[in-house]
Amino acid sequence: MPLIVVDVMPKAEILDPQxxxxxxxxxxxxxxxxxxxxxGKRFELTVDGEVTDELLGQIRTVAEDVLANxxxxxxxxxxxxxxx
Amino acid sequence: MPLIVVDVMPKAEILDPQxxxxxxxxxxxxxxxxxxxxxGKRFELTVDGEVTDELLGQIRTVAEDVLANxxxxxxxxxxxxxxx
Numbered sequence: 001m002p003l004i005v006v007d008v009m010p011k012a013e014i015l016d017p018q019x020x021x022x023x024x025x026x027x028x029x030x031x032x033x034x035x036x037x038x039x040g041k042r043f044e045l046t047v048d049g050e051v052t053d054e055l056l057g058q059i060r061t062v063a064e065d066v067l068a069n070x071x072x073x074x075x076x077x078x079x080x081x082x083x084x
Numbered sequence: 085m086p087l088i089v090v091d092v093m094p095k096a097e098i099l100d101p102q103x104x105x106x107x108x109x110x111x112x113x114x115x116x117x118x119x120x121x122x123x124g125k126r127f128e129l130t131v132d133g134e135v136t137d138e139l140l141g142q143i144r145t146v147a148e149d150v151l152a153n154x155x156x157x158x159x160x161x162x163x164x165x166x167x168x
Contacts, residue, residue: 029150033142035085035129035132038127045120048117
């Protein structure tokens with residue numbers, strides 16, 4: 001069964017305290033190469049049958065209406081991954 | 085500055101109540117094509133300078149040690165995305 005992955009991230013202007021905490025922790029641990037960390041959500045949707053453009057359109061609607069809170073988040077990516 | 089994305093998902097055998105709740109909501113909303121939803125985390129790490137194999141190795145370590153709780157989660161992907 002195909003897997004559709006929806007990536008949701010907080011909008012750039014929204015404060016991301018968790019991301020800041022992880023950034024500070026990495027700096028303390030000596031990982032100076034990492035400048036900034038932002039944390040979002042990854043949704044894996046298992047779908048029945050073939051992935052059509054119509055289904056992807058439906059998933060786009062689901063992502064915007066249900067999976068993301070579009071006041072503070074953006075849907076940054078939707079892609080299909082075949083399950084191993 | 086390059087962006088390294090780390091994807092972390094709960095292990096398959098771990099109960100995912102949030103994912104189950106979203107699955108039921110989508111079924112109620114009439115999206116029968118979606119069989120199952122699992123929810124994980126997407127980390128976006130902004131790094132200074134060029135992405136080398138050595139840096140990717142360092143990020144793999146960071147992902148396993150800091151970003152994921154490897155008792156209940158798996159690092160399912162690490163990839164580089166150029167920032168727009």
